[in-house]
Structure formats: C-alpha cells, structure tokens
Amino acid sequence: MASENGTLSIKDLKPNQKNVNLVFIVLEIGKPNHTQRGMDVRSVKVADKTGSINISLWGDLGVEVQTGDICRLSRGYTNMWKGCLTLYTSKTGEIIKIGEFCMVFSETPNMSEPNPESIKQLEDSGQNPLGNNGNGHQRRSPTDGPVGLEPGTSPASMSSNSGMRPGMPPMQGHMSQMHMPGHMQGGAMPRMPDMPTDPRTGRSAMRPHPYNNGMPPGGMGGRGRGGRR
Secondary structure, eight states: OOOOOOOOOGGGGGOHHHHHOEEEEEEEOOOOOOTTOEEEEEEEEEETTEEEEEEEEETTTHHHOOEEEEEEEEEEEEEEETTTEEEEEEEEEEEEEESSSSSOOOOBBBBTOOOOOHHHHHHHTTTOTOOOOSSSSSOOTTTTTTTTSSSOHHHHHHHTTTHHHHHOOOOSSSSGGGGOGGGGGOOOOOOOOOOOOOTTTOOOOOOOOOTTTTTTTOGGHHHHOOOOO
C-alpha cells in the first residue's frame, strides 16, 4: 500500500509494477558483472521496515551507493529475473541519497527469494517468470553441452561408443551384412560356361594350344617332326 506521498512498501511490490517510489537503506552491494556492452551491473540488497529486495544498478550508479546509505528511488519498476522479483531504475528514474545508517529495517520477507505463487501467476498469464536476455530467448548456461546432446554427453564419448574416430562417418552395418552382386550371393563363385564336346569321342572339342607340346608346329628346324631330306 502506498503512503500519502506515493511511497510504496517493499512487501507490497509485485512483478511488472511501474512508477515505483521507495525509501530504503542499502544493506549489501554485490560484485560487478561485466556485460558484453562494456558496462558493469551490480545486484544491491536494500530494505525498509517491511522487507528487503534486490535492485539492479548499472554503471556509475552501482559505484556511488555505499552500504548504509538511505536513498529515495523515484520512477522505478519491477520485473522477474531468473524466477526472482527484482527492482530496476527506469531511464527517467533516479536514486537520491537522503541520509545514512539511521533507519529501521527488516530483511524478512526477502521479496527477491523465489516465490512459487508469483511464478505460477506469471505462467498462467503467459509471461516468462525467468526473464530473458532482451530478445525473448533464455540465455544458455556456459556448462550446457552442444545442442542435441544428452546432459553429460560429449562428442568424444559418442564417437568412442561407436568404435570410430571423431569426425568419421558411421558405418552402415557390419561387414557380414554387406550385399554381394546378385550372381555372387550365397557364397558361390560364378559358374563357367560348358565347353562344346566332340560327338564322336565325348571329349572337349577345344583345340590344344599350338605350343602345348613344347615343339614348334613344323618340328625341329621348322621341317616338321621326323622330317627327312
């Protein structure tokens, strides 16, 4: 519930609120995370007498605030990040230091702790309770494996299971399953065609090679075997 001056209490914050005005004390400042755009972003835990929440501070703003500072946030907004309610400063918003140390606060309830009820409400309304990286897609964890692999499976382990070196194409079956040409199936060699036989003798009619007896056709000296002068 907002006070008379429009200031909200941390315990009343909900996802997707805009024009949030708060007064809080800074409790903890997280380590900076360097983004791809070259900026640092810090998660800062703040609190009032009704509870605590994490606020995301970008650039120099995260350096200027100190633990124990009492600040007034104007025109902030809330959103979900990785399932946790988070407070942000808008482009037109501002944070002004109004004091230090002397403020009553409570760390519980911590509104940035995962809230199953809030997550379910966002899912029912078709919203993403985990937040996104600006293009509607979730960030991949650096520990995730390549796309398409089961968790804990590496390309090398997949290759070793198949008995092949990485990068080799899989074999299509075993050697025993290879298909032979039709005339060689069954393990038999192709049959040689039958040779013609002499009807008188029943023997093969194939003529012997002219040099199969080791002698020239005309005998020694080309005169024929046993030739006389």
